[in-house]
Amino acid sequence: MNSEKEKKNASGIVYSCYYQRSREGEHFVAEHVLSYQISGFLVLSDGTRDYPSEQGSIRFVKRNQLLKFVKQPPANGEFKSLSIYLSQQILKDFSREYHIQAAHKEYDRPISTITTSPLLKSFMDSLLLYHNADSLKNPDLIDLKIKELLILLLQADPELKNVLFDFNEPHKMDLEAFMNKNYHFNVHLERFAYLTGRSLASFKRDFEKAFGQTPGKWLQHKRLQEAYYLISSKGRTASDVYLDLGFEDLSHFSFAFKKQFGISPTKIASI
The missing domain is CATH 1.10.10.60 (Homeodomain-like)
Incomplete structure (x- = not known):
């Protein structure tokens, strides 16, 4: 059986389904990502600490990071996740439309677990329905769903505005x-x-x-x-x-x- 299926459309929404026992790797996270762990177990590491995600959890990953990952399917099951990549252009458009700006406070959480409210859970489930119906191709629909997601995210964690709408490039560091x-x-x-x-x-x-x-x-x-x-x-x-x-x-x-x-x-x- 194919080890992994990953489907990504122009909207930056990725559905991943993994069958094998486990998978390890690393990647550069260029854009902010919100991911919903449908089944299985994921551990992300930024080189300093590990960030585990269990079934049903929602995590926010800050852009411009190097991360290692381990994906572990459940016993006799499949690793499944749904990820939404939030590009700088999408966020700039939202910032202008809703007049939201970062407060220029230091946001030191590279990976955050978002409290899974009923509204956020319903949102993720609705995206799965669209995915299963192969309907994530309408750009107007995608625009509306991304706006809905950003509004729900800011309700769940208002401090996220200080990272979502910070459009500065990496500063010179040690x-x-x-x-x-x-x-x-x-x-x-x-x-x-x-x-x-x-x-x-x-x-x-x-x-x-x-x-x-x-x-x-x-x-x-x-x-x-x-x-x-x-x-x-x-x-x-x-x-x-x-x-x-x-x-x-x-x-x-x-x-x-x-x-x-x-x-x-x-x-x-x-x-």
């Missing part, structure tokens, strides 16, 4: 702290630069000032150090850790590990 938190994400340097509020050239220049070496060399060394610790002290295996630490394939990880430490990861595990 590069050393950011990289020590996010080094295990497998993203291009351009993405790291953007998230730290820098051009690529400024990122490379500031990086070498902070760490004394190029980003590429530092990232590989840092990831391999963490791999050595996990394998030698925590009993993990190479196949367990290479994806978590930003390596694309096991053979490249094993080659780089042996080159840095003079011993293969399998031999470290047996010591």
